[in-house]
Amino acid sequence: MAFVETMSTGFGGWSPLFWILAFAVSAITGWLIWRRGESSCKTGTEQEKPYLCGNKEPEKGDVHVRAGNMYWGFTEAMKGYYEFLIPLHTGILTDYILWFLGVIAVMLVLAAGVF
Amino acid sequence: MIFEWIVQNSPALLLAVPMLGAFAVPLMGRIGEKARDGWVLLVSIATLIIAGILTNEVLTSGTVVYTFGAANPALSVPADSGGIPFRIIFAVDAMSVFMAISASVVGFAVFLYSIVSSARMSGKDSFFALILLMQVGILGMVCTGDLFNFFVFLEINSLAGAALVASRVDKGVAVEAGLKYAVLSTLGGLLVLFAVGLLYGQYDALNIAAIADVMQFGMPEKVALVLFVAALAMKSGAVPMHFWTPDAYSMAPSAVTAFLVIASQASLYGLFRIVFTLYNVTLDYAAMGWIIIILGVLSMFIGVTMAIPQKDIKRLMSYHAVSQTGYMLLGVGVGLAVLGDENMMRAFGMTAMEGGIFHIINHAMYKGLLFLTAGAIFYQAGTRNLNKLGGLGHSMKWTMLFFIIGALAIAGIPPFNGFASKLLIYESVFIFSPVLSVIAMVVSILTLASFVKVFHSVFMGPRLPEYENVTEVPKAMLYAMGILAFFVILFGVFPQQVIDILISPAAMALADQGSYISAVLGGN
């Protein structure tokens, strides 16, 4: 690997070299800004606990957003599609075999002109 | 002297070394635990070295033809046979060796990982023997030049894979997944054998090059083509025959899942070999190409939309494996659809095929990495349910880093390797049909969305009280993940070198089937 080449797709190229340069520049900028931070903050003391305007902090388990609640908007918007698709995955072996044979039948008609 | 012998016999050694290793594992298990672990690592390193030697040989001096049982390994057509190669021949061209090297590298990482991660399992002798046999099956499937030999290695693959999926009995759920995998794989294998029998009855030959030389496209060949394509697409997890994939991948031990991905890609290799090399110029390119494109687009979209509402981390990742298989089918399908047209082929067909083939090795690397991190999470936290996990980023920093690398790679974010192959696919498919390219990009965005969901719910958040004692996984697992992450970054930063050395010869070997026939039959 002598040097970083440009990958040509036939319509343009992607050069990882520019990405690496941009990443290096932004990393150095970020480090310079971090160096100017407050250095008198001690970890593990009162300074690190979350502050909620004096209210009591809830249980750690309740604060964390679980996976089942994420992307609720997406699954709700595509409800018609999901209510068709998820019951199709029944978990029953004979349905899987029927799908396989159905695809063979469709391909025999389309690709081989059997019927 | 020894080195010359190894180089000359490398296709046979590529299979013999893991097979001998597999059958000697119970003996080593008698001697002790450390002896067995060391033996397994030694065998996998030896397989990797032999695969490297074979790759070097093929990429410098062309297709390697190895005849079993002849006086000279290169003597494929004996003088008194009337022009028929009647022994079992391994024809290793650039595409085969590309699959073999990716299988060997991922295999080595998987073995390094499973030495530690199977510490709490019992019956480890059979576990390691079965994984080594599965590696034999994969390497045999990609190197062979004989149709019935391909079927035998396909069955070795399926049986070893099904037994490994069911190995962690887990109150019967894993056995149910193994049963589904075994029944569907066996049915697919029997249909492949039926098609091989049809072709044998028609041409009285089992060698791929010998049949391809005299192939005509009558009704038995059409039926055989449909059976081959359907059965091999089912084995590689294309929608709408993908239903076994989430069950089998989520219930297997994580190291085995990373290897099952390679086995599915070996079936994809079989599909490409049949369509491009066996049927070559007699095909109706547009019809077959569009069928593969439609399978690919369905897999991409349905795979990723089924992945978003999942609650089990490995089931989510296996739906993504289905979706990424769609990318490979799309790229190579576009290449197939324009194979007959010289101008379009030069303009974007070769780029599409290179993108699809590059995606195969990229997918092996980053999907293996993601499954190994999921296994690390399960090893330490004890659960795979995303609704129960949280806050693991505080204590498992290296696992989090590898997960970030894998998730950014699968979503196609520069500078990782997923971006390089996806860019090739986007740009070439856009010229062919803009709608397909837009669907591919939307699927990429949804992939990133679902991995952000997994990342937040597993690693982000406060330290939860039930995971107080979770520490980082042992070093061997981290080294295995590190090997795959290294390749992910390497292929992303130096894509053009990888394309020139590995991918372009493989795409040329598929597109130009005359070279395969002349290499095996000796210049006819």
Add this chain to the structure above:
Amino acid sequence: MIYNIPYIAAGLIIIIGIVTMTLKRDLIKIVMGLCLVESGVNLFLVATGYIDGGIAPIFTNAGPGRMVLPTVQAMTLTNIVIGIATTAMLLSFVMIIYKKYKTSDVTEVGRLKG
């Protein structure tokens, strides 16, 4: 017409096997259907090699005339052995599922869904 009877029989056995696999609800019967498909494929393979008026493909003290094709017989033997291993593994899976789930009805052995 009479020469096509083995092929028709093989096709019928394969179809009966596939119908058994998809319509029956007991797991053991599904495995039986898979064995039927395998037997049908074996019969098809052996029938492919037949040459009219041929003799057995043994060189020692062979009479005159053409021999039937021996390659398909080798393929069939290999497939029979693969079938033994597959059937043994599938039946042991069914046994473990019956022990853990207390049922062998395929519509109830479906905990992995969605």
